[in-house]
Amino acid sequence: MPKVLPLNALEAEAIYIIREVVAQFEKPVLLFSGGKDSITLLHLARKAFFPARIPFPLLHVDTGHNFPETIDFRDELVAKYDLDLIVAHVQDNIDAGIVKEETGRYSSRNQLQTQTLLDAIEEHGFDACMGGARRDEEKARAKERIFSVRNDFGEWDEKNQRPELFDLLNGMIELGQNVRCFPISNWTELDVWNYIRSEKIEIPSIYYAHERSVFERDGLIWSDSPHVYRDDHEEVAIRWVRFRTVGDMSCTAAVASTAIDIDTVIEEISGSTISERGARIDDKRSEAAMETRKQQGYF
Amino acid sequence: MDVLKIATAGSVDDGKSTLIGRLLYDTQSLPTDKLEAIKKSSEKKGYDYLDLSLATDGLVAEREQGITIDVAHIYFSTPDRSYIIADSPGHVEYTRNMITGASTSKASIILIDARKGVVEQTFRHFYINHLLKTSHLIIAVNKMDLVDYEESAFAKTEQQFRSLLDQHPLEKRTVHFVPVSALKGENVVDISGAMPWYTGSTILEILSKIDTVEESTQGFLQVQNVIRPKTEEYHDYRGFAGRIKGAHLSTGDEITVLPSMKTSTIDGIYFNGDRYDEAPVGSSVSVTLSDEVNVDRGDVLMTQLPADFELTKTIQATICWMDSTPLRPRTKFHLQYGTQRMTCRVQHILSKKSTDFRQDITEVEILELNDIARIQLKLSKPIPAITYDQSKELGRFILIEPQSRNTAAVGFIE
Numbered sequence: 001m002p003k004v005l006p007l008n009a010l011e012a013e014a015i016y017i018i019r020e021v022v023a024q025f026e027k028p029v030l031l032f033s034g035g036k037d038s039i040t041l042l043h044l045a046r047k048a049f050f051p052a053r054i055p056f057p058l059l060h061v062d063t064g065h066n067f068p069e070t071i072d073f074r075d076e077l078v079a080k081y082d083l084d085l086i087v088a089h090v091q092d093n094i095d096a097g098i099v100k101e102e103t104g105r106y107s108s109r110n111q112l113q114t115q116t117l118l119d120a121i122e123e124h125g126f127d128a129c130m131g132g133a134r135r136d137e138e139k140a141r142a143k144e145r146i147f148s149v150r151n152d153f154g155e156w157d158e159k160n161q162r163p164e165l166f167d168l169l170n171g172m173i174e175l176g177q178n179v180r181c182f183p184i185s186n187w188t189e190l191d192v193w194n195y196i197r198s199e200k201i202e203i204p205s206i207y208y209a210h211e212r213s214v215f216e217r218d219g220l221i222w223s224d225s226p227h228v229y230r231d232d233h234e235e236v237a238i239r240w241v242r243f244r245t246v247g248d249m250s251c252t253a254a255v256a257s258t259a260i261d262i263d264t265v266i267e268e269i270s271g272s273t274i275s276e277r278g279a280r281i282d283d284k285r286s287e288a289a290m291e292t293r294k295q296q297g298y299f
Numbered sequence: 300m301d302v303l304k305i306a307t308a309g310s311v312d313d314g315k316s317t318l319i320g321r322l323l324y325d326t327q328s329l330p331t332d333k334l335e336a337i338k339k340s341s342e343k344k345g346y347d348y349l350d351l352s353l354a355t356d357g358l359v360a361e362r363e364q365g366i367t368i369d370v371a372h373i374y375f376s377t378p379d380r381s382y383i384i385a386d387s388p389g390h391v392e393y394t395r396n397m398i399t400g401a402s403t404s405k406a407s408i409i410l411i412d413a414r415k416g417v418v419e420q421t422f423r424h425f426y427i428n429h430l431l432k433t434s435h436l437i438i439a440v441n442k443m444d445l446v447d448y449e450e451s452a453f454a455k456t457e458q459q460f461r462s463l464l465d466q467h468p469l470e471k472r473t474v475h476f477v478p479v480s481a482l483k484g485e486n487v488v489d490i491s492g493a494m495p496w497y498t499g500s501t502i503l504e505i506l507s508k509i510d511t512v513e514e515s516t517q518g519f520l521q522v523q524n525v526i527r528p529k530t531e532e533y534h535d536y537r538g539f540a541g542r543i544k545g546a547h548l549s550t551g552d553e554i555t556v557l558p559s560m561k562t563s564t565i566d567g568i569y570f571n572g573d574r575y576d577e578a579p580v581g582s583s584v585s586v587t588l589s590d591e592v593n594v595d596r597g598d599v600l601m602t603q604l605p606a607d608f609e610l611t612k613t614i615q616a617t618i619c620w621m622d623s624t625p626l627r628p629r630t631k632f633h634l635q636y637g638t639q640r641m642t643c644r645v646q647h648i649l650s651k652k653s654t655d656f657r658q659d660i661t662e663v664e665i666l667e668l669n670d671i672a673r674i675q676l677k678l679s680k681p682i683p684a685i686t687y688d689q690s691k692e693l694g695r696f697i698l699i700e701p702q703s704r705n706t707a708a709v710g711f712i713e
Binding site: 051 | 301302330331332333358359360368369370371372373374376381383395396398399402403511512523524526527528530532533536540541542568569570571572573574575576577578579581582583584596621633635637638692695696697699703704705706709
């Protein structure tokens, strides 16, 4: 019986991009946070080179304020697929006095990640960093090229980007520069979820509804944790929540939810009228929070 | 679900952002938090309507200046299809960013202000889409509410635009004219009650009917990587990874490797460990061949060579110059052709388009940013003598400046 390959346009495009990264760069790396987008990216990378092994390592910038479920999941995945994982610790830079920890009510290690990322890029000589960022996430991300050149300080010159024509990706760079590559640029949050469902991709349990100690502030639900600042009057309660996006614990809010499996999660997102990054506290700092961070080298 | 990519073009203040905002709003694609922000801003500015244009501006500089500098990608969907809008700048100085947005799009929406009709910028937008051979053009005659929804205003603009089309015929392409009011939501997603004289489709209806996949006669694959696992299980596996273009490929298809012109047969089409007899256009697969022929990255595996097929090292092309450093003849560049890169030299500048695109200027010494010109190139390796007219994928290239490594031009082989 003839077998015909089903066409999934977004998957085919992402695989094409990942293969171009491997062909055009000497030392590519996949930035892996343990979140659903980087897990999807990893799945696509395995398909792109199957039956060969993934020809690049994974880099996790560990803020030290992660959800333990995410770290456990990361380590299981690395063992299961025989992956090379590099972990760069934000704590190391704090201990060395290179970056200063924020204090107070909205303190977070999110901004501090940039320095650790740039150090790791320099130390390992990575010339291309693949990431699971999507253009539908945030207005500054909507402006990114698929191959986006960074100078040797990791800075993004958003007003002077390279033209990018058709599928002709130009990965030629000067020594010291590196390129941020975004294979799933054109996917939406719902595309990622539908793909996770159809491919039966495993994701950390925190994406599904569970009971957690939380408190409310500014209309958002925060995890109660030693890593998250809490005022005495802010009361902790146990509630059914899940995470829609997973970042540093101190800047990722939960959403009230009863969605306990992939079908109910998709149902919930399809009906949701709030954008995904509505629960990212770091984006609420100012109108241009993401753009400013990206100019400095944030992913 | 399939994905349709659309580009928008229009001059300043002709309502491009509002049209995009309207598409998002009327398809319920604007999340509550964004909508709240738009409501607040609109109230603050004292408007008695929602300023939907606020749904699009991305960069600080864009918000400050109230213009679009670079392409933003905006997403919306209906139950049947996902859409990606490349929201491109209209200003002359950002033409290269506009081409960036339009190059990956199947359809372009060109906005024209009904009060003004076809203006200088319309020529530029039309000409770039003409150059790219964008399959579907939608001419949205906007701000119909400001001309009392008069059919005559729409008819006048359509006629002006049709005279442009007479000068640059668009074979195999479709042009739709739609009278709209993006501000009031007439004929964007919902049909207008205010223009009963218009019996055509809304913009969204037109978009929903565009074919996302077109097949031609020749299937081919530009090799990206050679996959050699060298594991016990796949000891002799040598797969050529790439994306299928032109037409579908089947196991058993005879192929010619370009440029070596060696022939072989497709032994298997593989994806994620499964073997397929057939794979459609657009799929990213690996193929194995039945002979031990030498194939490198950049080579093209091609079915059914045309009767008069030849390889060439000299090409003529129309290019758009995108670098701030001017182009001078006799300079060398890297030429990226599919997944292949080679050295090339600009032999001559044959002519360039006047700024209004109505004349060809000859005896040109240099090309400056955003100039569109015909040039002759000499390549270090042969490529198929196939024009952009014959094949969009095989008839295009980019030039990369060897010092800065920037993409300096896009070219269309003629």
